[in-house]
Amino acid sequence: MFFSLVPDRFYPWVKAFHVIAIIAWMAGLLYLPRLFVYHADAEVGSVQSETFKVMERRLHHAIIAPAMMLSWILGLWLAWRGFGFSGGWLxxxxxxxxxxxxxxxxxxxxxxxxxxxxxxRSARHWRMVNEVPTLLMIAIVILVVVKPF
Known part of the structure; x- marks a missing residue:
């Protein structure tokens, strides 16, 4: 039934779910390296280290990976349906x-x-890795909103 909507009404729904998936993906990408920062300083085998392992695994498997897959699927559909995969910004x-x-x-x-x-890897390494998703997110948002080329 949902797929029987006329294409003009279907596109905003796909776009909305794409944005939701991106938010979930980015939230995970901003949080996971922070967990690594603290985990890197925890003693191996400690209760704290074991807790971080559970948190990291659940965050990746339950949020990051599914959100990334959904972002790609919906994003490729939007790129095809909305723009025909054309445009330098795209x-x-x-x-x-x-x-x-x-x-x-x-x-x-x-x-x-x-x-x-x-x-x-040191906690410092994971702090630096934590900045990469933010920088890429900034670039992506500017490309999508401004469409500079």
């Missing part, structure tokens, strides 16, 4: 989202490494 946005996905993969690896007590 190509730049997709490139930035590819980088955001790569950061997501790097953080997923971090979840696995921390879960195996194998982290060798």
């Amino acid at each position: 190509h730049a946005k997709i490139a930035a989202v590819v980088l955001l996905s790569a950061i997501t993969g790097y953080l997923a690896r971090g979840v696995r490494v921390f879960s195996e007590d194998g982290n060798t």
Whole structure:
């Protein structure tokens, strides 16, 4: 029934769910590296370290990964339906989202490494990693809203 809506009415719904998925994805990307900052300073095997492992795994598996997948699916549909995959700003946005996905993969690896007590990165490293999603988000929002080229 939902898919039987006329295309003109369907597009804003897809766009709304795309934005919701992006917000969830970004929230996870901003929180997970902060967990890593604190986890990096926790003693291996401590209650605190084990709690961080559960938090990191749940955040990644229940929020970040599904939100990223939904963002991609809906975003590609919007790019096709709304813009025919044309426009320099859209190509730049997709490139930035590819980088955001790569950061997501790097953080997923971090979840696995921390879960195996194998982290060798400092808290400072994870603080710096925490800034990358923010910078990419700024670029993506400017590209989408301003459409500079």
